[in-house]
Amino acid sequence: MNLTREEEKMLGGKLGRGIQAAMELLVAIGDAYDAEKMIPVTRAHVASSGQEGDLYFVELLANGGAKCLVPTSTNPVYDIEFFHRLFEIPSDEAEVARRVMEAYKKVGAILSWSCVPYLTENIPLFGETVAFSESSATPYVNSVIGATTNREAAQSALAAGVVGKTPRYGLHMKENRRGTVLIKVEAALRSSFDYTLLGQCVGEQIGFGIPVLTGITKRPNTEDLINFCAMSNTSGAVSMFYIPGFTVEAQTVQEAFQGDVPDDSITVTDAELKRTWERMQTTSGKIDFVMLGCPHYTLKQLGEAAKLLEGRKIHDGVSFWICTSSTTKALAQRIGYVEMIEKAGGSVVVDTCIDEPCWTVYRDRTGMTDSPKCAYYRRFKDVVVAGLEDCVEAVIKGKYE
């Protein structure tokens, strides 16, 4: 890779050990992909996790004097004090989380602790060059917004945030944004949960690739698209997709394939989505808790949950959790959604994610969720996956039938 004199200085350690470590990582990636040069990024999102690998790198940068040069947001960890009041958290795990959060503050990140920062805290515009890690964020930014990002790791996104640059490779180049697989959608897609199933199904079937979806006639909403992104990039590696007419970058199917023919073609029917749904269930009947908000619930979803719970009581001994960002909760509080959920016996919890050690109390329990991603990374034993309305009915009755 050809480096400028400024970049050589960074790599040589003249701007401190933190910047040097970030440059070493970016150069390794650039060399691996035969990138010719580095290009500026305008923002980054780090899929911080509060785990050991995460801690090592953010401390290396923060203690080495690096500071974020462009807006750089962070993924959920967890509020140690909040969870300590509820559950037992192993002290070594809590210590890692505490140090991680401190280091992100020191490195100058936007402490969003949110997995959907592209909605509120860190929003790219069409055509921006960015470095966004996190399963829903990468495809959402590429496809729905039309900025360009590769499928970053947390550390490569953080490195880009402090250096303000990324190697020019992959999805930053037009020719690599060509659709690869044609997905003929024959399923009806009646709800956001149907988009969840569609994402799960497409990711499972194509693995790695850029799907182009046809047959969708009704405009998908924000939540539909978030769900599709999160699931297709968890069950597979889908960094980008097209729904010509609805996503921004290609207006026609032909344009999405850049005039080329698809490598492959798949048809998705209602029956296929039903089979996808059936495969996720590990149990039915009695549940111990419901966990929603993977990815973090939007204000609209919190409102829907609040209305479904209004005037009702959650079953004795069953817990109801919705994970969201602190900005969304603040607004939901002002509107009254949080009070409606809490009156019914539920909780709206911020800054965290199901894949965090704060939930180990549920290790041997049965949970219900509307997210296959939550089911996949779960730290609990058995799982039922269904849409929001079914989750609310189940938490009232204490069971899912």
Added chain:
Amino acid sequence: MKAVETRLNCHKIVGGCGEGEALVSHEPICFYLTDPRTGIVREKTHELSGKNLANKVLVFPSGKASSVVQIDGLFKLKSHNLAPKAMIVKDIETVLIVSAVLAKVPLVDRLEKDPFEAIHTGDIVTVDADKGMVTVRRNF
């Protein structure tokens, strides 16, 4: 017994030099699904299930799974001194590069021959990533 030595050019991704017994996987690998205290692959349906990848030269097509778990998985193995000595892959992706950089495991791709034909489990393999050279020793 006769030993045959083959030298193959490769492309450096993460520098360094590592030597060990080869362990070949035709399936992608997720390091999170290995036991960080032993190096044994826990993923039940995987072709390496029950095998130990600690201190081996690992030959595999690519990484898999989310960035968070993959990096944490390899990093934990390394902190218990159970990471592979080196890794030879076919298809590279960003998350695997970052995992290897953080865990300081030499990583190469673009072997001049198909790695799955050139290297068998049990061969003694030296990966000199800095020189772009893989040496395979096999006893007959």
